[in-house]
Amino acid sequence: MRRDESPFLLFPGAGSIGQAVTAVSDFYTAITEVAVHGRWDVDLSASAVEVLRKCFADQPSGLIVDLHDLSDPQGASAPLWSTARSWGERRRPPVPVVVCLPSAAPLAAVLRRRGARWFLPIYATVPEARAALIASAAHPERLTIHLAPDPDALAEVPAVIDYACASWNLPELVQPATAVLAELVANAIDHARSRIDVAVSRRRAGLHLTVHDRSPDIPPAPRYVAGDPGDPARQGLGLGLVHSLADAWGALPTRTGKLVWATVSTPPATGKTATAEPSIE
Template sequence: MRRDQPPFLLSRPDHPGMSGGQVVTVVGDFDTGLVEAAVSGRWDAGLKTTAAGLLRACLVGEPAGVLVDLQGLADPGGASAALWAAARLWGARTPAVPVVVCLPPAAPLAGVLARRDTGWDLPVYASVPEARAALTAGTARLERLVLHLEPDGSVLSLVAEMLGEACTDWGLLPLYRPACAVLTELVANAIEHAGTSIDVAVTRRRAGLHLAVQDGDRRFPRGPGDVRGDPGDPARRGYGLRLVHAATAAWGALPTRTGKIVWGTLAIAEATADRPRQPAARPLAAPRHGSRR
């Protein structure tokens, strides 16, 4: 990432443009790779700005899909329709991220989105479970390797081994070293600061790799700009996040229902990447401190 670009830390900060009753939240799901955003309250310019920024940040993280829950949105005139349609177009860019909306069928906004003359073609579902099921059906096609680990430093070698297998099988060996540095740093941070069980996922993306580390601690990492001290001293706390910032195309964090996910993406030119292959069926030996799925 650019040195002046902050990480995408999607907590729930205060938004000065929003009034009482307006809420924008986001939650990630490690197992499916989906992100669910909920927008509620009276629709106005402040809520539009906040929701648009949140959706763009969600899409930067290249989730398997984005579900936008609008059941609590007060928009009788359908003025927000253009934003949700735009979000679908943002998600359609490479790498493609499907975007769907959840709305009661009787809501005026649902009628606006369903109009054929708009050409928006935005999938609208009546309930969150229905929308989630539609998106989840598409995630089954993802090329993804997962590790379930205990918070012990000995598991870092398993992380490196899984990543090496992924990069070899997917023709992405040029990404192995930077990706290994990033992923082991994120796992080491989870071991040190969260101290909970840890889930690690490496997912093939058209442009490269998506790395994700989930733990049970709701506290977010600090941005590399928040760390004081001499950046030339690798022993100081926070130095590793500077490495993550420098090595990734983008990185950030988002809350889950039980903690958080910290993610990073690494890109490689398509001309450099070999044709992707299905992961070879050679599972790791069952480790003492982790399990593989």
Template sequence: MGAGSPHLIGWSGDAVADSVLAVIDADTTVIEFSVWGGWDRSLAGQARIVLDKCLAEHPTGIVVDLHELSDPHAASAPLWLTACSQGAAMEPPVTIALCARANAPLARRMTRLGARDWLVLYAGVSQARAAVAGRRVLHNRMHLALPPDPAAAISARSLVSDACREWDLEHLHQRARLVVSELVVNAAEHAGTDVEVIVSPRGSGAAAALHLAVYDGDPILPRLRDPVTGPLGPSLEDRGLGLRIVGAAASAWGALPARSGKLVWAIVRGRPETG
């Protein structure tokens, strides 16, 4: 996808959606990815899409639960190994822990493919979750708890300004303030719950970016809507326009279910200069 394209986890009217689920833990930023049912071309395509979106969020780690996956020929093994390789190549690396029965054909095939030295298979999800959560802690992060009030966006913008100064990312200052403002206003207006904002740097040098995460207590994921057109053109009160602003200003953005609501995230990167 190009810059500004949304990375939303969720479908409507898709039967395969009942076989793939990704949920993020707001405290550890570990994503639990579950896939179940019979492995076929359709399920493989959806699993790849969701894994890509999980990696785009750049979480602490991803726990992949394969206990309920029916894959007697271990045809899904290349997908999981590729995901592990992609996560390891990210900066900072994203740990991917696979949970499967040790005697399952899938576990045996991954071992035969040479994953023994760098891939750990866990018997249980809770064990994998604890191991992944303890591997990486984001020391450089700023956190702010806000009330469900659109005016709280003022405090969120101030937090982003402080973060950009602290991490020498002032070239991202204006776009990051715009993005976090829209995300907080959307959360306050639609969720009506307390809002948490977490800001953290990602990458370094020319690849440096700012990661913005907004949690709220509403489990309904946001969706882009077409602007409502009136006599004077698109309505400025249509909050779907706010997400379009996020899409235009951020390099990537998306949403994930969380244990007690949802997380909406965005990554703001520097843009190449045009001659």
């Protein structure tokens, strides 16, 4: 990422009194759940767009939007949820988006009138939505390991990256992916001091790296030192190195802690133009 780009850090839900947009991810299913609370207005809409943007950046296997606690009797939020489905479809690979709310809710009636039932699945409960996404999800190429919060565990990082890159014919990513994953694991060892779950997944022409620990503390964005951009020790928690090597990185809360992720991709072939991920702006 460029130095002037911000990581996709999603802190536990905050907002004005009675209003919030919260998100939790799940390491094992890779499904992210977004819940919208309070009366729908311009501020809540802006918060929802920002949270969705950060959730899509992580490329989840599916996204559930829970609207049970949203007060929107006029259905003013309906266009955003339909648009979110389109955002997910344009991701590569696509991210299926589903909505949860009572069938008798005014918003549900508005969505039905807009024809959402044909392209935006609506479920009465989050467990129903989660089960449907799990049943229909594609199974990406994914390696997982579980580590103890011990510095010796860092020795396992090169092995899993070597195996992934050899299996998926990505030899040019061995060095940057090893460096990024080692920093994420070291950060979890130093600060979470809990069991660490690691996943390495194939993503188009690159790798998606995930580190899950039991600490709820979302890491801060790295603070660069003017005139000394290459010294990770002076950039805070080693995340400056992650920022410089990864195409994107971020963090999401989970029900048992947090998940920190990063993507590392191969550069486009000479004479070819890289295809950017669709924007949700």
